[in-house]
Amino acid sequence: MKKLWELYASFFRIGILTIGGGLAMLPMLKREVVDKYHWINEEEMMDIYAIGQCTPGIIAVNTATYIGYLQGGILGGTIATLGEVSPSLIIIILIASVLRQYMDNAVLLHAFAGIRIAVCAMMLDTVLLMIRKGVKNVLGVLLFFGALILATFTPVPLPVIVILAGAVGVIAFRLRKKEGGMKS
Amino acid sequence: MIYLTLFYEFFKIGLFAIGGGMATIPFLIDLSAKYGWYTTSEFANMVAISQSTPGPVGINMATYAGFQAAGIPGALIATFALVLPALVIIMLIAKFMQNFSDNPIVKAIFDGIRPTVAALILYAVLELSKISLLITTDSGYRPDFTSITICIILFILMEIPRLKKLHPLIWIAAGAVIGIVFKL
Numbered sequence: 001m002k003k004l005w006e007l008y009a010s011f012f013r014i015g016i017l018t019i020g021g022g023l024a025m026l027p028m029l030k031r032e033v034v035d036k037y038h039w040i041n042e043e044e045m046m047d048i049y050a051i052g053q054c055t056p057g058i059i060a061v062n063t064a065t066y067i068g069y070l071q072g073g074i075l076g077g078t079i080a081t082l083g084e085v086s087p088s089l090i091i092i093i094l095i096a097s098v099l100r101q102y103m104d105n106a107v108l109l110h111a112f113a114g115i116r117i118a119v120c121a122m123m124l125d126t127v128l129l130m131i132r133k134g135v136k137n138v139l140g141v142l143l144f145f146g147a148l149i150l151a152t153f154t155p156v157p158l159p160v161i162v163i164l165a166g167a168v169g170v171i172a173f174r175l176r177k178k179e180g181g182m183k184s
Numbered sequence: 185m186i187y188l189t190l191f192y193e194f195f196k197i198g199l200f201a202i203g204g205g206m207a208t209i210p211f212l213i214d215l216s217a218k219y220g221w222y223t224t225s226e227f228a229n230m231v232a233i234s235q236s237t238p239g240p241v242g243i244n245m246a247t248y249a250g251f252q253a254a255g256i257p258g259a260l261i262a263t264f265a266l267v268l269p270a271l272v273i274i275m276l277i278a279k280f281m282q283n284f285s286d287n288p289i290v291k292a293i294f295d296g297i298r299p300t301v302a303a304l305i306l307y308a309v310l311e312l313s314k315i316s317l318l319i320t321t322d323s324g325y326r327p328d329f330t331s332i333t334i335c336i337i338l339f340i341l342m343e344i345p346r347l348k349k350l351h352p353l354i355w356i357a358a359g360a361v362i363g364i365v366f367k368l
Contacts, residue, residue, distance in 0.1 A: 114363020
């Protein structure tokens with residue numbers, strides 16, 4: 001029981017101190033799960049984070065689920081996940097309710113018009129980062145433009161595009177393996 | 185039944201958005217077109233707020249979108265539906281294949297998906313640019329040169345190595361100030 005509470009409280013703290021997402025959570029995660037509770041060591045933490053990156057869902061939450069599961073089975077994984085998402089639920093519901101009442105304020109409207117431009121720039125920055133990390137060869141370039149064209153100009157649903165991309169990745173891997181096998 | 189629809193749509197996002205919170209953005213944009221729970225410009229505001237408040241960005245956005253669609257129950261349902269697929273998948277991985285991210289097939293799938301995620305986020309930027317960088321006219325869209333210039337300048341600033349580590353909050357604040365000063 002104490003363990004479950006520790007899991008909830010620990011991931012609640014990690015959630016609340018992760019602002020802006022992504023790698024921002026790692027120092028906080030390390031402080032809680034490695035330094036304070038010794039649930040895992042730093043190397044295991046990075047492995048788990050890597051798994052969280054290549055599985056569906058939100059990386060921070062996936063990491064919480066994994067560590068919670070290692071500590072307390074299915075219940076532990078669920079409780080850690082709840083801890084990680086609780087701050088968001090509380091804070092966003094509060095902000096959304098308050099903002100609703102002020103959204104006709106002229107200054108706020110100007111501010112948000114400017115913010116929306118900054119969001120565009122920030123997302124372009126993310127695209128560039130992802131291209132640098134993920135587009136490494138001709139196939140990557142083809143996949144990038146193929147997906148962009150399918151999403152922008154056709155009604156193909158986004159999940160289908162993701163599944164197709166995964167399938168292309170596997171087929172390319174098999175072909176490479178076959179080629180490599182014939183050469184050796 | 186809006187709650188069931190919310191659950192179904194966010195479960196789908198949780199299953200197909202791979203690579204973290206930003207990967208959910210194209211799906212959330214498509215939802216706005218499909219159901220009209222929020223407008224594209226409301227969505228851009230949601231992205232900014234989600235990046236500047238505590239909690240994983242992906243969870244913040246799901247909570248916000250759910251709240252816009254159906255109040256507090258909507259926020260809870262959207263968030264839980266989003267994390268549910270990963271909860272199950274991560275626990276299965278933790279139990280059966282701890283070296284998941286070293287698996288060659290997993291790597292191959294991910295090699296295919298990574299360029300696609302970058303493309304889908306660029307698709308989302310194009311959708312967002314319709315409300316932040318273009319002006320809607322009777323015959324379609326025309327460019328808003330002030331906004332486009334601001335966006336390009338912000339983007340170039342973000343690519344300067346010394347500014348790269350700045351927190352997203354700084355850029356969002358800059359956007360707000362620009363919006364108020366230029367009365368966007």
